[in-house]
Amino acid sequence: MIITKSISTFGKYLMLMHRVFARPESIKMFFRQFMRELYKLGVDSIPIVLLISFFIGAVICIQMKLNIESAWMPKFVVGYATREILILEFSSSMMCLILSGKVGSNITSEIGTMRVTQQIDALEIMGVNSANFLIFPKVTALIFMIPILVIFSIAAGIAGSYAIGMFTGIMTPEDLTTGLQYEFSQWYIWCSIIKSLFFAFIISSVASFYGYNVEGGSIEVGKASTNSVVSCSALILFADIVLTQLLMQ
């Protein structure tokens, strides 16, 4: 029963995506929607990304100092470990998990409300491909913005680790700089960005799918938002394993 339902849901998702990835009826309207989504999904997320990344960067630095420090370890290892954690996992995977809560629930509730207030029916009656008009700009805008958010997150995390080092004196900026630069591989940044592109697609498309298929009223919109965040999180974690294995081998 669960398997049948899952296959059926996946089939519906693929059918929706088939409608989403069509040529927009009006390029001008698509561009207008794209710019709106760019601002709403991307620019509006910058403050939360900076805030969380700054504090997590600081906390990672403290934890590394407390747990790794020993007479056998060079001092710069703290900076090295902080950098690796931020670039390889936190700024891509964990940040996208957080964004699935903020952006995903926003997308689901917006499209779900449009469904229950018949705004999607109004689009269909006009002969507009509602899936393409509503979802395509969200998917493209988030995919466009996510690398920028990842880079902002890495930068804010590193700034957080420097700040904690300077204000508490647990380590010198020189040691931290040495650690951050030690055996730096540019590929890791690319890995982080590549992973985030997949996660952006998961967040925008899955959240849109849940919103687009809402039936009923406001309670169902709330339930759909919750289900969307749960599904996005699970899929991001699963995709993270697969992508890490593929990219880091």
Add this chain to the structure above:
Amino acid sequence: MIEIKDISKNFGEQHVLKKVSSTFENGKTNLIIGQSGAGKTVLLKCIVGLLQPDKGKVLYDGRNILKFSKKENLMIRREMGMLFQNAALFDSMSVLENVMFPLEMFSDKSYEEKLKRAQFCLERVNLAEAQHKSPEELSGGMQKRAAIARAIALEPKYLFCDEPNSGLDPKTSLIIDELIHDITTEYNITTIVNTHDMNSVVGIGDHIIFLADGNIEWEGNKDDVLYSHNKQLNDFLFSSDLLRKVKEMA
């Protein structure tokens, strides 16, 4: 003109529409009336193509939309305007942007011409002063008028209204009814209105079909409706004491 021939629609074991046939002419306000659950909304959805009937034909000026290709289906939808029960204005856009929307999507005219057309439509529904407001700033009646302006922006040949008076006071309902009726005659379009409103029935019902249990129980116009001897129709229309007295006086 829209003709429906032997439309049947089932949901599982439930037979919602049973071989419903009728003709909706141009320039007339056609009403579909009936109790809740009689199949009015299902019939309207079958007519506009939001639902696929199990059997029957829906002919738009002789063209069966059920046999249309995807492209033809999109094209016919551009000839339709629809007023939804709760107006269904896009809340991320201003009133003017809502009316401009179908023009922006499908019209090849210049921006100035589109703007002029949108403003003309808003003036037609007496809403020119509210063009820069957002939908939530409008009253229920104003939202319905804005939705009518959006529905007529592309000069449709067919106008559909799903319970246009729901949630409105009697005076505002009359304004909306008159607007729908005037637009229908002025532009000679085929209008189908789904309603339970007694004022609409006696005010603008050029052609009325009464649905009961998925069948057309009675068909006529606003002049016949008060004198009908159909028990089910009378039970439905004259359910209140006031209306029963009106019927007796008539």
